[in-house]
Amino acid sequence: QSALTQPASVSGSPGQSITISCSGTSSDVGGYNYVSWYQQHPGKVPKLVIYDVTDRPSGVPDRFSGSKSGNTASLTISGLQAEDEADYYCSSYTRSSTMVFGGGTKLTVL
Amino acid sequence: EVHLVESGGGLVQSGGSVRLSCAASGFTFSSAWMSWVRQAPGKGLEWVASIKPDGSATYSVDSVKGRFTISRDNAKNSLYLQLNSLRVEDTALYYCAGNRTRFLYWGQGTLVTVSS
Numbered sequence: 001q002s003a004l005t006q007p008a009s010v011s012g013s014p015g016q017s018i019t020i021s022c023s024g025t026s027s028d029v030g031g032y033n034y035v036s037w038y039q040q041h042p043g044k045v046p047k048l049v050i051y052d053v054t055d056r057p058s059g060v061p062d063r064f065s066g067s068k069s070g071n072t073a074s075l076t077i078s079g080l081q082a083e084d085e086a087d088y089y090c091s092s093y094t095r096s097s098t099m100v101f102g103g104g105t106k107l108t109v110l
Numbered sequence: 111e112v113h114l115v116e117s118g119g120g121l122v123q124s125g126g127s128v129r130l131s132c133a134a135s136g137f138t139f140s141s142a143w144m145s146w147v148r149q150a151p152g153k154g155l156e157w158v159a160s161i162k163p164d165g166s167a168t169y170s171v172d173s174v175k176g177r178f179t180i181s182r183d184n185a186k187n188s189l190y191l192q193l194n195s196l197r198v199e200d201t202a203l204y205y206c207a208g209n210r211t212r213f214l215y216w217g218q219g220t221l222v223t224v225s226s
Contacts, residue, residue, distance in 0.1 A: 038155070045218060046147075048214050089154060091157070098169050098171060099157035099210070101154060104154040
């Protein structure tokens with residue numbers, strides 16, 4: 001049950017697009033379309049922004065999009081805004097019927 | 111509106127036990143997979159355990175197997191996590207979360223601090 005691999009930090013300027021990667025194996029990310037992404041502001045509860053690789057919960061702006069290629073999933077945020085600055089976590093269902101999170105990525109809006 | 115309210119956290123000595131509860135409302139609890147997710151201070155999220163809607167199957171992360179037990183009472187719309195043989199590294203904010211493969215609903219969390 002190793003954690004998924006995410007970059008520790010990414011940054012971008014307002015209006016730009018950024019992509020956060022989430023690398024796993026064929027036993028988790030690559031084997032199932034059950035990848036989710038969470039946004040967490042400091043001191044706040046995590047918020048689901050993408051589920052099932054590409055789907056957005058109601059109320060999440062379409063600036064947030066998800067994709068997957070092989071064992072790597074990605075979260076793209078376009079038209080970056082100041083309020084997007086937060087920690088982002090990916091998660092995946094695994095072959096062992098468990099769940100696993102990534103280590104988290106700190107997004108800084110310059 | 112969905113509400114998940116955790117309780118039961120506190121300060122406990124290493125080797126001790128504590129039982130966390132999560133009161134759910136605003137959705138059909140008896141039809142929902144439920145999970146516990148924890149976050150150590152200043153660290154990332156870690157999935158702890160999940161339980162099937164009827165309670166007939168449970169799954170947990172290897173590091174808590176044999177020590178933590180997830181359970182539920184659908185008549186009381188409540189989820190539980192029994193934590194035994196606690197270790198300092200179990201210190202974390204424990205969140206109750208709705209669903210299994212996607213955590214759409216979260217409680218505010220209850221803090222468990224394990225002292226040595």
